[in-house]
Amino acid sequence: MKIxxxxxSDFQTVKDITQQTIKAVYPHYYPKGAVDFFxxxxxxxxxxxxxxxxxxxxxxxxxxxxxxTVTTEKNEINRLFVLPEYQGKGFGGALLRFxxxxxxxxxxxxxxxxxxxxxxxYLRYGYTFKEYCTIKTENGDYLCFDNMEKPMLKQK
Numbered sequence: 001m002k003i004x005x006x007x008x009s010d011f012q013t014v015k016d017i018t019q020q021t022i023k024a025v026y027p028h029y030y031p032k033g034a035v036d037f038f039x040x041x042x043x044x045x046x047x048x049x050x051x052x053x054x055x056x057x058x059x060x061x062x063x064x065x066x067x068x069t070v071t072t073e074k075n076e077i078n079r080l081f082v083l084p085e086y087q088g089k090g091f092g093g094a095l096l097r098f099x100x101x102x103x104x105x106x107x108x109x110x111x112x113x114x115x116x117x118x119x120x121x122y123l124r125y126g127y128t129f130k131e132y133c134t135i136k137t138e139n140g141d142y143l144c145f146d147n148m149e150k151p152m153l154k155q156k
Contacts, residue, residue, distance in 0.1 A: 001091065003098045006056040006069070011048055013066045014056055014079075018042045021081040029116040033141025038115075042079060050079070059095050061086070070095040075107035075152075080118075096125060104152035114146045126150050 006014055019039060026035045050056045050071050056079070059068040068082035068091045077099045082092045103110045113133070114122050127148040135143045 001059055001061055001067075001094060003057050003059045003070075003095065005054060006051050006058045008048070008051055010056075010058055010066075011044075011051060013058065014047050014051065014069050015042075015044065017058075017066060017069045017083055018047065018079060018081050020083055024084045025117050026115065030143065031141040033137035033139040034143035036139075037135065037137045037141075037143050047079075057095070057098065059091055059098075061091075067091050068095050070099045072099045072102050075103050075109055075111055077103070077110055077112040080112075092121065093125070100150070100152060108152055109149050110152055111147065111149045114148050116144065119146060119148075122148055 019042070022035065022038050022042070026038055030038075047056070050073070053073070055071045055073045057070050057072070058066050059070075059082075061067050067086040069079060070077065071079040077096070080092065080095055080099070082095070100110055111130070112122070112127070114127070127150045129146055130149050131147040133145050133147060137143060
């Protein structure tokens with residue numbers, strides 16, 4: 001597998017991974033209003049801005065197929081998604097370790113907002129609860145998530 005910075009030409013790939021994963025996984029955990037909120041939050045403008053700023057990375061399999069993406073900005077991990085057909089194969093863990101290594105170069109703590117489907121995964125990777133959050137969506141549904149953090153060990 002290979003993880004590399006996303007270029008503007010990768011925009012559609014990053015968008016597809018993000019939207020396909022949200023549409024496949026999140027409806028099992030969240031009402032429609034919350035799923036729609038997630039999709040809007042990961043808008044074209046937000047993804048393109050992050051790519052242009054050098055924050056977005058793509059994971060490709062050994063055969064060159066894009067399977068996942070992660071965004072890191074300062075000490076925050078965002079938009080970590082793995083296509084459903086590649087989940088459970090270690091790609092998410094590889095993206096998380098990659099993001100943590102980048103953060104550890106300059107920060108003592110990694111932070112992220114965690115959706116319900118991913119919470120158990122981050123707990124296994126040593127993240128701890130920081131804050132419980134809710135957002136009331138336009139149609140009255142609620143989006144619930146946790147903010148979590150993990151101390152980073154400095155790379156030598």
